[in-house]
Amino acid sequence: MRPVAEHAAAVAALFAPTATEWVPLAEARGRVLAQDLVAPHPLPPFANSAMDGYAVRSADLAAVSVELPIELPVAADLPAGRTDGPALAPGTAHRIMTGAAMPDGADAVVQVEWTDGGTERVRVDRAVEAGQNVRGAGGDVTAGEVVLEAGTLLGPAQVGLAAAIGSGTLPVRRRPRVLVLSTGSELVAPGEPLRHGQIHESNGPMLAAAVDDAGGRAELLRFVPDDVEQFVRTLDDALAARADDPVDLVMTSGGVSAGAYEVVKDAFSRTRSDEGSTPTGEPDRREGRGVTFTKVAMQPGMPQGLGHHAGPTGEVAVVTLPGNPVSSLVSFEVFVRPALRAAFGHPQPERPRVRARLAEALDKPAGRRQFRRGRIDAVAGTVAPVGGAGSHLLAALARADCLIVVDEQVTHVDAGETAEVWLLDG
Incomplete structure (x- = not known):
């Protein structure tokens, strides 16, 4: 039997790195940055107040104390967002809110708790040093600085930083598209009544959810009876219909063991010796599919297959998983999930x-x-x-x-x- 590590390497080799696409900021969480993100301007972009209080010249308050307070006229009101704040004249104060731009002439902010909160005149009873309670321009990020490197997994903080420097869209690695097929004439869609000998189809929804959880894009094609010709026709029709947004991986479950009705194995095992016509006289497109079936030294999940299918729009990678549900999901965890995540540059492709x-x-x-x-x-x-x-x-x-x-x-x-x-x- 094939070692687990050897089969995992073979599955990983099926995937090429995905291309770059630009997505709106609102869709960037969980994606991987494809290019360095450079700040076009400093952050903060201007000096601003770190407190609600009063913008002042620190020299005007040099001798102030609780015993010797000073009273200053309030010359202007500066809420956050005001763009036309006047300069601060010596011997005056501007009432200022957190985040508001510091006026020219001011070099410190007296927090409101150290004053009487006046609106026309304000009494200040503590001195401040130059720069106190002021956030300097570029104190967080300088213009031209690489704030996020290519390969960064974008979470809430990274999205927030991108927004703060004005990025409305981000270049990210494309999520791999996976077509999930379940096979079995015994399968019935969830929600439908069962007849004797039938079971509800669970592998498809389970594996599609696993693909989405891993960061891929899953599309569930349900489901294919145990008929080779119908399997091939259904698969190729699905691939042709997605020619404008090609499938990166076809992932099947079931039909790969040693039974008499192993449709996946029968369909993908056809070789070039099968060239000719189908019973209907149409060209046989099954030749050269290049899917290999093997036994892997693991439990659960021994029967496995991988390779490429010569579909109507070109070759597409194929991974075939066993049909028992635990075998199927464990096989996905061991082989497909890490390869899928590595393909779009995820910094942590494997489970902890x-x-x-x-x-x-x-x-x-x-x-x-x-x-x-x-x-x-x-x-x-x-x-x-x-x-x-x-x-x-x-x-x-x-x-x-x-x-x-x-x-x-x-x-x-x-x-x-x-x-x-x-x-x-x-």
Whole structure:
């Protein structure tokens, strides 16, 4: 069986770095900056008051104290946003609000608490030094300074900084577009009634949500019965319809094991030896798809596939995941999520990893890396398995907040021993 690391590298190689696009500031959170962001002007752009109070000349207050206060005429009112504030004459004060531009001639602000709050004349009972309670122009950012480097993940603070220097749009790496397909004649859309032998289709919504959570753009194509010709036709029609906004990855779930109706495997395994016509006489477009199927030394998620599909608009990368829901999502976490995030330059493509003591013993088969669902107690530094190892136990996965990773050569881990843990909420 193929080692996990080898298959992960092969999946990562499918992705090319995504291109740059410009997005409005309101859509920039969670995106990765594609170019350095340079400040066109200083921040603050002008000297302004850090307090509600009175703009003064500090020299006028040099001898002031509580015992010897001074009274100054208030010559002007300066609210934040006023653009025509008059200069300050010696021996006067301007009432000023936080954020308002400092008037010419003033070099300090007396906070209102050190005055009687007068509007025509103000009594001041404390001296101030030059620059006191004043935010100088460029005190935060200078003009021409790189305020955010390319590769920065844009969060609220970064968006705020971009807005402060006047950026209405930002250059970001394009989010990869992923077409998610689920296969299976037994599948019924959620919300529809079930007949005997049918199940509600869960992999598609689950994997689409996983793509969106990873930072990609998911589109759910549901869903394809176990018929090779219909599978190929549905896929190619979907790719052709998206020619103006091409798909970066086709991700399927199900149909890759060793059964008699493995539609994904049958469709993508066609080679150039199949050249010719379909039963309807139309050209056969299935040749040379270049998708390889393999077994990966992991549990859950052993049957995997990857490669390229020669679609109607050119080659598109393909990853095929197993159909059991836990296998499918764990495979996404191990292989697709980090590759997807790396493609658009995310600085942290992998889940956070820690080590924690097992709350109970674990047993596993030799030769396969096991990913067990778990819940971590960060305070105690322990992790407890949730549910069994079965790849159909989706409820246990929904209760888990981490994956416990046990290496291939290990078959037993005692309670109290440490294990690697992938945090699923990071």
